[in-house]
Amino acid sequence: MSEAVYSTETLKEAHAQPYRSLEGKVNPSFLKALDKMGYEYMTPVQHKVLTALPSYSSDCLVQAKTGTGKTIAFLLPALHALLEKKTVPKGQVGILVISPTRELALQIAKECDEITACLPTPIQCHTAFGGTARASNLKKFLNGNPTVLVATPGRLNDYLGEEEVRHKFQNIRTVILDEADTMLEAGFLQDIKKVLRQLPPKKNGWQGMCFSATVPDKVKDVISVVLNPGYTHLTTIDKSEPPTVDRVPQFSIIVPAAKDVFNALYALVKLEHAQNPKDFKTIIFGTTANGVALLAAMFEVAMPELKIYQLHSRLTQNVRTRTTNDFKAASAGLMFASDVIGRGMDFPNVGLVIQLGLPASGEQYVHRVGRTARAGNEGRAIIILTQNESYFTNTNRQLPIKPYTTDLTPSIASAAPVVERAFVSVDESVKGKAYQAWLGFHKTLMKNLRMDVGGLVQTANDYAEAMGCPEPPMVDKKVVGKMGLKGVRGLNVGTVTRDAPPGGGQRGGRPAANGRGGGGIGGGPRRGARAGETDPRPQFGSSEGGNGGNGRGRGGARGGARGGPKRRGGAGGVDLDGRVSKRPNAL
Numbered sequence: 001m002s003e004a005v006y007s008t009e010t011l012k013e014a015h016a017q018p019y020r021s022l023e024g025k026v027n028p029s030f031l032k033a034l035d036k037m038g039y040e041y042m043t044p045v046q047h048k049v050l051t052a053l054p055s056y057s058s059d060c061l062v063q064a065k066t067g068t069g070k071t072i073a074f075l076l077p078a079l080h081a082l083l084e085k086k087t088v089p090k091g092q093v094g095i096l097v098i099s100p101t102r103e104l105a106l107q108i109a110k111e112c113d114e115i116t117a118c119l120p121t122p123i124q125c126h127t128a129f130g131g132t133a134r135a136s137n138l139k140k141f142l143n144g145n146p147t148v149l150v151a152t153p154g155r156l157n158d159y160l161g162e163e164e165v166r167h168k169f170q171n172i173r174t175v176i177l178d179e180a181d182t183m184l185e186a187g188f189l190q191d192i193k194k195v196l197r198q199l200p201p202k203k204n205g206w207q208g209m210c211f212s213a214t215v216p217d218k219v220k221d222v223i224s225v226v227l228n229p230g231y232t233h234l235t236t237i238d239k240s241e242p243p244t245v246d247r248v249p250q251f252s253i254i255v256p257a258a259k260d261v262f263n264a265l266y267a268l269v270k271l272e273h274a275q276n277p278k279d280f281k282t283i284i285f286g287t288t289a290n291g292v293a294l295l296a297a298m299f300e301v302a303m304p305e306l307k308i309y310q311l312h313s314r315l316t317q318n319v320r321t322r323t324t325n326d327f328k329a330a331s332a333g334l335m336f337a338s339d340v341i342g343r344g345m346d347f348p349n350v351g352l353v354i355q356l357g358l359p360a361s362g363e364q365y366v367h368r369v370g371r372t373a374r375a376g377n378e379g380r381a382i383i384i385l386t387q388n389e390s391y392f393t394n395t396n397r398q399l400p401i402k403p404y405t406t407d408l409t410p411s412i413a414s415a416a417p418v419v420e421r422a423f424v425s426v427d428e429s430v431k432g433k434a435y436q437a438w439l440g441f442h443k444t445l446m447k448n449l450r451m452d453v454g455g456l457v458q459t460a461n462d463y464a465e466a467m468g469c470p471e472p473p474m475v476d477k478k479v480v481g482k483m484g485l486k487g488v489r490g491l492n493v494g495t496v497t498r499d500a501p502p503g504g505g506q507r508g509g510r511p512a513a514n515g516r517g518g519g520g521i522g523g524g525p526r527r528g529a530r531a532g533e534t535d536p537r538p539q540f541g542s543s544e545g546g547n548g549g550n551g552r553g554r555g556g557a558r559g560g561a562r563g564g565p566k567r568r569g570g571a572g573g574v575d576l577d578g579r580v581s582k583r584p585n586a587l
């Protein structure tokens, strides 16, 4: 099949093989569970894995488009082989699934629970990720029978630091990397290697399974950390097809400058909503967590007719989980998100994905687009870029992006007063954090953006002006130093204290030459902000891994997570919160 059509109806029409045809090959309890889940036919990737894999214990690299049912495609053979071989004693982990994000880990665990629900003896599936109570989860894990563990790398490494935990992996039989290209990328690779060092060696015979929608060549170079040479490579992607969700119409809107993005986004959402007022379920991806929080805050005021959601690493894990579940169940709403849900997450019936600003890569763009048009449904995708950022479409010519068909110019002009008014209600500290995150994110892209530091700061200040800041928000001098922006004209440098978040600034903080007549104390902090609402730490120089839930940083601190390794390896970059870290921008 060349098209990704995967609802039961369309699968039937496409003459997909029914799960029934696997009777005698797959444990009947799984077939019963699949039937209960409403999965009558195999999607192409499920069919391929279940019929073309030499054995259900074979090492494999599997590539299939987003939203085509890869989760079942790895769980089913691994679980079947686990039950058949019976080599994993009670209390030991048999299958380890490693996922890049907390939300995805939860989603996989839920699917595992469903598929094992009809077994005569239930199987326990545990999760381990940051931002959750470590001690009680670990106790449950150690005292329970976690036959399957779904984990994010940071918390997993944290667990594996304990002798008792390592003991539970002595009979491991399958290690699965979901979103394998991300897991084997520079940022995560060190974590994965560290995990593998704590597990029994590969020569003991455990199976490795790597699944992803995108598999760049650089990943194939390091795949040997989990797969034996001679592994089976299965793909349902036709080589002649563009490597993307080709049946999703994709459009771009190029606006002149950073100051125009808010008006353009508002005008676009207004227009798209008017065209589809019923069941308008849309995800809007921003570049940094704090940038996303800003958009959500503005839209809450500007568009009260829509239910607004937000998901990013600056929220507690409880809030993240609740919001994930709410948005999954919602029939309509506007979700503002960072890449914490850029991959793998299955939100039913999302009809539109909007990306505001540059994705980390062409692959990440594809994964974000893949949040729509899932399981056979329709969907569209739109990316808004500034003129400076428009190189993205030129350097990713394989992506089928066409110019947006409606001229938004008049709507953008009429959006301006609404957006301006809405920003009046947005807290200055939210603006300040978004400004700082913007600087951090774009600093790493200066070469591509063809900007020097002066131009970068000027553009950031235009962005601040567009959000209604009377002058550039204050940035802590330590942060300015870490960003390598010391002495750059136009910055409002000061001392940001515990009570004064970025954008606020301590009274009496040293005003800097901001090129706008000084002043220095930009948009003071909201007085009496509750503890925990502001970030006492300078926002650069630490590596949180807020996306991956690696057990450290904000979510971890609040949820009682213990610190994992201090940093990830790899090329320097800015994490999803716009903070400089040692790892690249991708998840």
Ligand SMILES: Nc1ncnc2c1ncn2[C@@H]1O[C@H](COP(=O)(O)OP(=O)(O)OP(=O)(O)O)[C@@H](O)[C@H]1O
Residues within 6 Å of the ligand: 006, 007, 008, 038, 039, 040, 041, 042, 043, 046, 064, 065, 066, 067, 068, 069, 070, 071, 072, 212, 213, 343, 344, 345, 346, 370, 374, 375
């Ligand atoms: N055999 C099937 N029949 C009908 N629906 C299915 C089937 N298998 C999976 N689905 C549904 O398809 C959707 C996508 O599945 P899944 O999340 O596993 O896709 P994926 O390929 O892992 O996506 P991504 O690349 O984004 O991670 C889910 O809603 C899932 O419930």
